Amino acid sequence: MSGQRSGVLELAVLGLLNETPMHGYELRKRLNSVLGAFRAFGYGSLYPCLKELLRQGLIAEDEPVGPTAKPLAGRKSKIVYRLTAEGKERLEDLLSQAGPAAWEDDGFGVHFAFFGLTRADVRMRILEGRRSRLEERLDGFRAAMSRTRERLDSYTLELQRHGLESVEREVRWLNELIASERQSDPMPGRRAEDHTESGSGGSAE
Amino acid sequence: MSGQRSGVLELAVLGLLNETPMHGYELRKRLNSVLGAFRAFGYGSLYPCLKELLRQGLIAEDEPVGPTAKPLAGRKSKIVYRLTAEGKERLEDLLSQAGPAAWEDDGFGVHFAFFGLTRADVRMRILEGRRSRLEERLDGFRAAMSRTRERLDSYTLELQRHGLESVEREVRWLNELIASERQSDPMPGRRAEDHTESGSGGSAE
DNA sequence: GTTAGCATGTAAGGAGTTACATGATTTT
DNA sequence: AAAATCATGTAACTCCTTACATGCTAAC
Numbered sequence A, B: 001m002s003g004q005r006s007g008v009l010e011l012a013v014l015g016l017l018n019e020t021p022m023h024g025y026e027l028r029k030r031l032n033s034v035l036g037a038f039r040a041f042g043y044g045s046l047y048p049c050l051k052e053l054l055r056q057g058l059i060a061e062d063e064p065v066g067p068t069a070k071p072l073a074g075r076k077s078k079i080v081y082r083l084t085a086e087g088k089e090r091l092e093d094l095l096s097q098a099g100p101a102a103w104e105d106d107g108f109g110v111h112f113a114f115f116g117l118t119r120a121d122v123r124m125r126i127l128e129g130r131r132s133r134l135e136e137r138l139d140g141f142r143a144a145m146s147r148t149r150e151r152l153d154s155y156t157l158e159l160q161r162h163g164l165e166s167v168e169r170e171v172r173w174l175n176e177l178i179a180s181e182r183q184s185d186p187m188p189g190r191r192a193e194d195h196t197e198s199g200s201g202g203s204a205e
Numbered sequence C: 001g002t003t004a005g006c007a008t009g010t011a012a013g014g015a016g017t018t019a020c021a022t023g024a025t026t027t028t
Numbered sequence D: 001a002a003a004a005t006c007a008t009g010t011a012a013c014t015c016c017t018t019a020c021a022t023g024c025t026a027a028c
Helices: A008-019 A024-034 A043-055 A085-096 A105-113 A120-147 A154-184 B008-019 B024-034 B043-055 B085-096 B105-113 B120-147 B154-184
Strands: A059-062 A080-083 B059-062 B080-083
Touching: A008 A024, A008 A043, A008 A059, A008 A080, A008 A085, A008 A105, A024 A043, A024 B120, A024 B154, A043 A059, A080 A085, A105 A120, A105 B154, A120 A154, A120 B024, A154 B024, A154 B105, A154 B154, B008 B024, B008 B043, B008 B059, B008 B080, B008 B085, B008 B105, B024 B043, B043 B059, B080 B085, B105 B120, B120 B154
Parallel strands: none
Antiparallel strands: A059 A080, B059 B080
């Protein structure tokens, strides 16, 4: 067990490098612009992650053939990373898992961002998983409210009100997404183990 | 440097124990109901924290004089914690700090929850600090959007749209709160560029 | 008398964060 | 040539999570 690195960052890095090769600095900016609202990563997180992915052979260094291709004077030039075949495999593996990691607060954002690479049934299970996660939270919330309806100063109350409203809004958002997914996906002969159909309804970019 | 424990948990525990003494199990429920929308703590977080606060003398054990007060047969009964004088001091200290810790994603919720114990000027600075933090984020966002308006699949786009909208909503919420704070606080001598007046107002709690 | 919930803990470790350090390139 | 920004990294640390372990107490 050394460096499993099963976090959000790994997936995000693999996903972005799948779109196009990049060097670290650029990667970080794309990272924080794509997932900006949810989390922000610093170099202190990114570079160790790249190092680890490199060690695992999931990504590789591309020799910089760009403009002013200085042939490495002491190794302190741009290092462009690209996804290897194993990396692509790992990415697809990660994106086919529809478990808690994909719908908890951490994780959902990234998984959603790469829904374009995700099978329709997995997408649906993740959306529904997140929705029921949020509904659980609403239940606990309301239960707590009726339990401790007693003395609560107005700030605590306002915080709860706002929190509740935010969660409700996300549920509505999910409902719309789910409805929209169902529409574009005719829900073909749903026969349990049916995942290798000839891909007609894949990623319509 | 041993166990500074300057996190969200410490503040939340001190704040809740300030309202009323409690034992750990109960504390955890209150914790997750008050801050429920933002974070959830497990026992594995809470008990070590209590232990550390105890070591620092910020909280103390209350002998259980409740119903069926079993006088400790092997020490595995309810342990009720209460805030000590030092604990109260520490709480007030934490709640008077209007720094990044109070308006970043992590800390804002807790600090807001205890605004009832916070001086009016500190409250205002925290609300404004958070607002400008969010506005920075909006700027970065929109800059990123105009930079990479190019190819973006619809899911990534939808994620950004939703993220943007959420942040905008929180800014509006903050605006309302700030306006409401200004109203209940006469804000002495407010004359446009007039910010260095001798503070006669302050905390009229 | 056994499930379900209350109640208290510990050991190991994960996933980043902070602060620091430094070189290369472009802009002014 | 100075300043800004691009670019890459490391060491130490923090706050919390996960999984585990245990015992008491009330309900069915």
